[in-house]
Amino acid sequence: MRFSRMFIPTLREVPAEAEAISHVLMLRAGYVRQLAAGLYIFLPLGWRVINKINAVLKEEMDAIGAQEISMPILHPAEIWQQTGRWGAIGDEMFRLKDRSDRDMCLGMTHEEIMTWLASREIRSYRDLPQVWYQIQTKLRDEARPKSGILRTREFLMKDSYSFDASQEGLETNYRLHADAYHRIFERCGLQFMMVQSDPGMMGGAVSHEFMAPSPSGEDEVAICGNCGYSANVELARSKPPQNEPQDWELEEIHTPEKRTVQEVSNYLKLPPSFFLKSILVIGSDGPVLALVRGDQELHEKKLAGIIGDHRPAQKAEVKEILGVEAGFIGPAGQSVRMIADNALKDGAYVSGANKPHYHLRGVRAGRDFSPEWSDIHTAKAGDSCVNCGNPLSVEKVIEIGNIFQLGTKYSSALKAHFLDENGEEKPIIMGSYGIGPARIAAAAVEQNHDKDGIVWPVSIAPFDVEILPLNVNDKNTVETAEKIYTGLKEQGLDVLLDDREERAGVKFKDADLIGIPFQVIIGEKNLKEGLVEIKDRKSGETVKIKTEEVPEAMEGRFRS
RNA sequence: CGGGGCGUAGCGCAGUCUGGCUAGCGCACCUGCCUUGGGAGCAGGGGGUCGGAGGUUCAAAUCCUCUCGCCCCGACCA
Secondary structure, eight states: OBGGGSOOOOOSSOOTTOOSHHHHHHHHTTSEEEEETTEEEEOHHHHHHHHHHHHHHHHHHHHTTOEEOOOOSEEEHHHHHHHTHHHHSOTTSOEEEOTTOOEEEEOSOOHHHHHHHHHHHOOBGGGOOEEEEEEEEEEOOOSSOBTGGGBOSEEEEEEEEEEESSHHHHHHHHHHHHHHHHHHHHHTTOOOEEEEOOOGGGOSSEEEEEEEEOTTOSEEEEEETTTOOEEETTTOOEEOOOOOOOOOOOEEEEOTTOOSHHHHHHHHTOOGGGBEEEEEEEETTEEEEEEEETTSOBOHHHHHHHHOSEEEOOHHHHHHHHSSOTTSOOSTTOOSEEEEEGGGSSSEEEEEOSSTTEEEEEEEBTTTBOOEEEOOBOOOTTOEETTTOOBEEEEEEEEEEEEEEEETHHHHHTTOEEEOTTSOEEEOEEEEEEEOHHHHHHHHHHHSEETTEEOOOGGGOSOSEEEEESOTTOHHHHHHHHHHHHHHHHTTOOEEEOOOSOOHHHHHHHHHHHTOSEEEEEOHHHHHTTEEEEEETTTOOEEEEEGGGHHHHHHHHHHO
16 A cells, blocks of 8 residues: 555644543544544544454454354344333433334344344254354443543444353353453453453343553453452452451540541541441432441442442431431441441441540440441452452553353343253353454554554554655665565565655654554665665664565564 | 533644734645755745624624533443
8 A cells, every 4th residue: 555545644743632542643643533522433544453453353253153243233122122221221322213203222232133133043952052243333322432432432343142052051152252352352462351340231140351451441450460360340359458456445435526537537546447437328228328447438339239229328318317417427326227348347446426526436346236248348459369368459451352141131031042952941041242343452552652653563553564765756765665565565465655755754753653563664875785674663673684685574574 | 410621724722811903823735946864944825604603892712691512530331
């Protein structure tokens, strides 16, 4: 491809709207343009990257026996109503009506439609297993699209769905997908990890996420460097550092106007970890007092996993339900439902005394209050691993893929049944598996760039080699460039020839910005000695070689 | 949806508080000359409903009201 004829609108300056590094670089290097919030155009370079990623996806999916199909994006509401998601999903679903006033929606995922197909076509255990996938557009009316192509309202997704006759079959397909995902992300040159995740509204019991560490990531994972435990902080369990044992007698302490843990902590000169934080929430079955240690944060989702949807109590409600104003509440003597974090099982604590301007020192679980126990705090760096005790670290990550064991949630709802060996009718056991190609691209840029621009992993770069004839008015330079260009193409490489009539500096800057892995630099002076340079974009290393050695040198770089 | 910021040429911005000449600067773009190893130089040139609507005023990019859009933080996120 000739640079002069390819649409590569590079920018010298950073567009004001871009914040995330991948966003800035992909705009500047001419890979994408924004149409509206969360809607992106992929320009020729960007689309080449996506296609390279998709090719890897297809190879690896085909390799585990998955079959590519294509589903509509426009869906009838009826099927979504049958699984209950028409009602369960809120504003995030794009909804519309067709000309005959029939409710429709735009597909945000395809469990429903895939299961609908299975329900009509699969009759017998002999038809199973099946694994179907597609690489296709999803639409979600995100509350807040952000970070360029990391979170958009319309995006491509490789989604696959497995259909099995048994749990063992599901587990096999789940493992096959996990293995394929490892190969995919490795081939795409990403640093990544597989972590336990919360299945959320997808339903099902087991799920994992594939996470690429990056400061632009929206998620956080807790990682144990010792035993390998890793999980999204949404469900990561941890043990906060233990307190020194105290032999406090139960005693009321006057704490005038001191309400928050921080205030009382300063006042009593006692670290927050010796406090017991009481948080009253209102659930669907009434008020619940959540108890966490003073240095920990309550995790809403973990609590929701136990009591369901809930909201914080208002000040008036606190007084009405517990008989004391907020800031001085504590578990001792209260009779509402209590859920306490495991960290509070041992030791003595300071809590509110349920009496204005007083706190209680020496409160002990079992003696002074008897809650239900669970892990409801947010895991944070420095907490200990629940498996091995090693300190956990917490990292920001981009979610690049996920896998779910769905079970029979969708097959039961849509009557996707099969007859087993005994002639018994059973729901198909399903799994679903997703990867976002654009997120792979963005994560690759986040993880591979320098001050000059993008440094693409070879496997997903838009081109393998860029040729830079520095002076296109020099006949010898042009002829050499053309010869090398033709030769490399014949070798099967994707080659970009910067044939523009630009000064050398401009070509160097653009080449580094665009980030193609190798540059062949053709300058007049070297050429007089029959030499050209090959630059490795990643290391910055340059070697001079004879013109006729270029094909061999490039072959060597791509053979490995 | 809550909080904050921004909207002036393709991009980056100044001008807005304190209304007043023909709306300005850098880059990009076009023409010519020149130059060709890290975003050159000189000369000339094109490009603007100042996000939109309404209002105040002799006069509005600037003040007022409404509205649309984009970004960031939070909530949300199948």
